[in-house]
Structures are given as C-alpha cells and as structure tokens.
Amino acid sequence: MANIQEYSRNRTDSKIAKIVVDRDLCIGAASCIAVAGATFELDGENKAIVIKPDGMNAADDDTLMLAAQSCPTKAILLYDKEGKQLFP
Amino acid sequence: MESYDYLIIGGGAAGTAAAETIRQTDQSGSVAIVSDEIHPLYSRVMLSKPNFFLGKIPFDTVFMKGEQWYAENRVAFLGGKSATALDGAKKVVTLSDGTELQYGKLLLALGVSARQWTVAGAGRYGVHYLRTLDQAKGIIDHIKTAKKAIIIGGGFIGFEMADMLRLAGLEVTMILRERYFWEPLLDEPSGRMVEAALVKGGVAIIREMEVAEVLGGDAVSGVRLKDGRELSCDMIMCGIGVYSPIDWLEHSGIQHAHGIIADEYLATSIPDVWTAGDVAEYRDILLDEMLESGNWVNAREQGRVAALNMMGQRTKFSFVSFYTTVGMGITITFVDDVRPGPDRIVIPRGSPELGSYVRMLIVGKELVGATLINRTNEMSSISKLIDHNVDVSEKHKELGDPNFDLKSLITN
Numbered sequence: 462m463a464n465i466q467e468y469s470r471n472r473t474d475s476k477i478a479k480i481v482v483d484r485d486l487c488i489g490a491a492s493c494i495a496v497a498g499a500t501f502e503l504d505g506e507n508k509a510i511v512i513k514p515d516g517m518n519a520a521d522d523d524t525l526m527l528a529a530q531s532c533p534t535k536a537i538l539l540y541d542k543e544g545k546q547l548f549p
Numbered sequence: 550m551e552s553y554d555y556l557i558i559g560g561g562a563a564g565t566a567a568a569e570t571i572r573q574t575d576q577s578g579s580v581a582i583v584s585d586e587i588h589p590l591y592s593r594v595m596l597s598k599p600n601f602f603l604g605k606i607p608f609d610t611v612f613m614k615g616e617q618w619y620a621e622n623r624v625a626f627l628g629g630k631s632a633t634a635l636d637g638a639k640k641v642v643t644l645s646d647g648t649e650l651q652y653g654k655l656l657l658a659l660g661v662s663a664r665q666w667t668v669a670g671a672g673r674y675g676v677h678y679l680r681t682l683d684q685a686k687g688i689i690d691h692i693k694t695a696k697k698a699i700i701i702g703g704g705f706i707g708f709e710m711a712d713m714l715r716l717a718g719l720e721v722t723m724i725l726r727e728r729y730f731w732e733p734l735l736d737e738p739s740g741r742m743v744e745a746a747l748v749k750g751g752v753a754i755i756r757e758m759e760v761a762e763v764l765g766g767d768a769v770s771g772v773r774l775k776d777g778r779e780l781s782c783d784m785i786m787c788g789i790g791v792y793s794p795i796d797w798l799e800h801s802g803i804q805h806a807h808g809i810i811a812d813e814y815l816a817t818s819i820p821d822v823w824t825a826g827d828v829a830e831y832r833d834i835l836l837d838e839m840l841e842s843g844n845w846v847n848a849r850e851q852g853r854v855a856a857l858n859m860m861g862q863r864t865k866f867s868f869v870s871f872y873t874t875v876g877m878g879i880t881i882t883f884v885d886d887v888r889p890g891p892d893r894i895v896i897p898r899g900s901p902e903l904g905s906y907v908r909m910l911i912v913g914k915e916l917v918g919a920t921l922i923n924r925t926n927e928m929s930s931i932s933k934l935i936d937h938n939v940d941v942s943e944k945h946k947e948l949g950d951p952n953f954d955l956k957s958l959i960t961n
Contacts, residue, residue: 486606489873489880490594492846494929503925507875533562533594533845535610 466510468517477522477547479540484508486536493537497528509536552651553581553625555859556642558632559658560584561593562845563826565614566852567656567859568624574860578653581625583632583644588682590614594845596685597709599716599876602692611682635801637819654821654859657798657809658852661791661827666701670763676785679706688786692717695784699723699772700752701760703730705874705881706788708743711752712876714786722753722780724760724772733889735920736908738901742922746879793828806830806839813865815855823859825851834867835935838886838917844872869932873925882921884931886910893917899924899951907931907951914942930955 464484470477480500489507493500499519504510511517520528529537529548539547555571557564560582568580590613595601601611619626627644634643635655642650663678665671675695677688698714700707700723707723708730714721727733729740730747744754755774763785764771771781793808804810804818808830815823815831824831826848830839847870854866873882887910898907905923909916909931915938919931934941937960947953 485600486610488594488598488600489875489925490845491871491873491928492849494932495846495850495868495871498929498933502929503873505926507873507880507925531846531849533592533613534598534606535613 468511470517472518472521475522476541477525477539478542479544480511480517480525481538481540482509482511483536483538486534487532488534488536490533492531492533493528496531497524500525501528550641550649550651552579552653554578554653555580555656555856556650556652556654557582557656557658558642559656559660559826559828560586560588560590560626560628561658561660561826562590562848563660563852563855564656564658565590566849567658567825567856568622570853570856571860572622572624574857579625580623581627581650582619583627583630583642583650585629585631585645586681586683587628588612589616589619589626591682592845593680596682597679597706597713599709599713602685602689602713603716631797633797635798635803635819635822637801637803637822640821652821655823656852656855656859657817657822657824657828658826658848658855659794659809659824659828660848661808662794663787664790664792666787666789668760668763670765670769671787673763673765673769674767675765675769675783676763676787678787679710680791691784692719695719697722697782698784698786699780699782700786700788702788702790703727703732703740704788704790705872707786708747708881709874709876710786710788711747712750714784715751715877719784721751722755722782723747724758724774725754725756726759728757730754734883734887736895738897739906739908739920739922742901742906743879743881746877750877752877791827795828810839813867814858814863815851815866816858823855825855831866833886834865835869835885835938844870846870869936871928871932873921873928880921880923880925882919882925882928884919884921884928885935886918887920888918894945896945896948898949903951905951909948911941911945914940916941927955930959933959 468480487508497520500516591611630644663680697720730743760772762773809824811831857864871884894911896909899905910918
C-alpha cells in the first residue's frame, strides 16, 4: 500500500487539480521547497508536505510543474480535474 | 567539423536542466550534451539513499529522463566521451575520441569527482566510491555478500552509507581523521549528536586516526591503522571529499581556483563560455562571497540560469541552497554557507540535551547559513531570512530562543 498524501486544489486559472506526495519516495531533499516555498515544507519526519491551510493554491501551474520536475525521486505527482496524471 | 549552437559538457542535473531550458525558448538552435557516462540523466541524490540500495524503490526510478526525451527534444546525447581540450578563441572543444566540436555557446557543467584515496593498497577490489550510477551498482552488488565494512571519512556520504550498510546487516566501523564527526563544518556538540545516533545504530567510530595500508590480496581483507592496529573487513567505503575535474582546461586559460570561476551570471572568464553546477565557483550575490555549492537543486537552478544567459538574457543567479539528510533517527540539514570563519558570529538555538540544535551563522547584520540537527521544520524560515537579507543584528536573543517563531522575522 503506497503511503501517499493527497491535496486538492481549487484555483480557477489552473489545470492542476490535485497534488500528491508519495511519502515512500520522498527523501526530504527539499528541491520542491526551493522552487515552490509557498506550497511545500518539510514535516518532522523530513518529508515534503503542503503548507496548511492554503499552500495547495499558493503557486501557479508553471511553478508547481517546476517543483515536481526538480524532485530527484519523482515523489510529487500532479493530476488534472479528470484525474489524468500530468507529471511525471 | 560538427557544430552546435549550444554545446553542454556534462549530462547531470545542471547540464540537462540547461538543455531543457534552452528548448523551452529556442526550438531551432542545435543542442548537444557530452557526458562521460553512458546513462541518460539519473538522480545522483538517490544513489546514497538506503531505499534505493536495498531495492525498496524499483531500480529504474533512478532515471529522470528516458532516451526518448533526448530524441523528442532534439538534444544530441554524446555519451561515454569526455572533453580533453578547449580552444576559446576558435570556439572548439576536443573530445576523448579525437572528435572536434565547434560551438556557438558553451556550458561547462562538469560536476565534481570523488577524491581518490591514495593510501597503499587502495586499489584492491572492495574499495568503493559513490559518485556514479555504475559505482552504486558495484556497491549494491557487493553488499549482498559483504559482512564487515569500514567507512573512511565523516560527511554526507559516510553518514548515508553507514545507515544503508547497517540496514543491509553489515558490521560497520567508521574511521575519522578529525576529532569528531564532520569537523569543522559542524561544531563539536552537533557532531557528537550525530555520533551518538551512529553509535546507537550500531556503528563503531574511531576518531583522529588514519589508515596506513589496505590489507589483502586482490580483494580487501582489512586495514592497518597508523597506530599499528589491524581491523578486518571485506568492504571499504571512501567518502573523503571531491575535486573539480578541470585539468583538461589548464591550457584554455580559463580562470579557476578550486572550481571554475564565474560571475553572478555564471559566465566564465572566456567569452561565450558559462559554467553551472558543482564545479562552478561563483559570486553569490546574497552572501557577497565566492561559493561552491554541491547539491542537486542548486545544480538544476544554475543550469537553468546559465541557459537563459546563453540565450542572451541577463539573469543573475540568486538562490539559497540547502541540503538535508535523514538516517539513524537523526536529521542533518545545512542551509547555504556553513563554512566556519573568524568573521562569523554563531548563535546556538536549542541544545543537544533538548534533542534539537541549530547553529545560525551571522556575518555583519545578516544570516549567511545554518546547521540544523533534528530541526528541519525551521529550514524554510531560515532560508527566507537569508534570501530576504533580513537585518538580524538586534535579534540575536530571539534567534537563540528555541520557542521564538522565526517566521515572524521574515520581511517581504
């Protein structure tokens, strides 16, 4: 069973409807925080989480895509409204 | 002679990010990546992670780009070759197979190489380094049969390999030349916290000691220390630092020190030649210091900025770098510049007794870096304080209070 954390997003200017962090893959390299510091932070277990309460809506699609692409373990997955995987 | 508008030497995080960035803007310019490895871009970060070594993550997860990415983006991948000469006047790079390539713009994203251990017997089978995917494969293979490992050097590699080797069931001894783990980048209390975690995890530590000779036949059977003691082992992991592979640039006249010298635009001293990633020794505009940063995020970001400048933009590289690692129940984080120096004021926050301990390094009125043990959740705040050049000269007391919320000091 994959250990994943899902965050729904509701920005009208956005194609990305859901951010998923795979906690098994995440190694806390923090590249997502470097790219999208308003969205991601590390928790006490050194895993990426989305900042409460509204981090999931803080970044535009380009920034989120860059953050996901920068992850050295591909632990961030992005989905559109239809549930189609946009990355990776 | 073959010619490329954009020639990139180095197929790692920086070089590939540069190619990616060029293609986002320039669809027609020709792009080539020369790599001394044959693999498409893979995650060097993953190479030292236990989950990867122990097969908990599928091996292929390590690849960040498939071969089709290079084809689809019309990026020529010249793998298994290294550069051997640069003529900046003629704008020609010579490769190890004798090929000469003409370039319009050149990026040197060479990375750094693992420093080789020069002690007698270090060439025996079973002495490992960890920098490339092929080296990682060799270690993955060896831990299946090895029983006793010795780790040379205390740093990220030593720490992460200790964790991995213990999880793989090996007996592990770490040999440090210094008085404590990661001297002098960590202070003694921080280093002792890491040591306590290592010891609790079953790692024996020998301090202020060096190996005189690696014993064995073809394969390693042990080491003799400088004090005469002999320890048996069938595997040795060397994590003794890195060097910049820039010998081949000697005749080019490029300005270099430890790495290749670059300005804040990542331009080198030769026209139309840029540098990015671990090998770049650049002027950091946030710290106003010359800095080399060896990590994935930094390399990617430098590759992106160098590419923008190669395409004629004027973008300064400005970035607070950090790195974090977890293992043996302890988390170590470095933020930006953690080099010790007489000009640094160090403010401790928390304490080893409390189980979480931060050192904030200040030069003048501003933070320049920090080391964090078990306090990763403050990494973002500290990075922002550095990024925003916040004047903390009147706030030393607050910085030192572990209950004070650092976020409240961040200005926009």
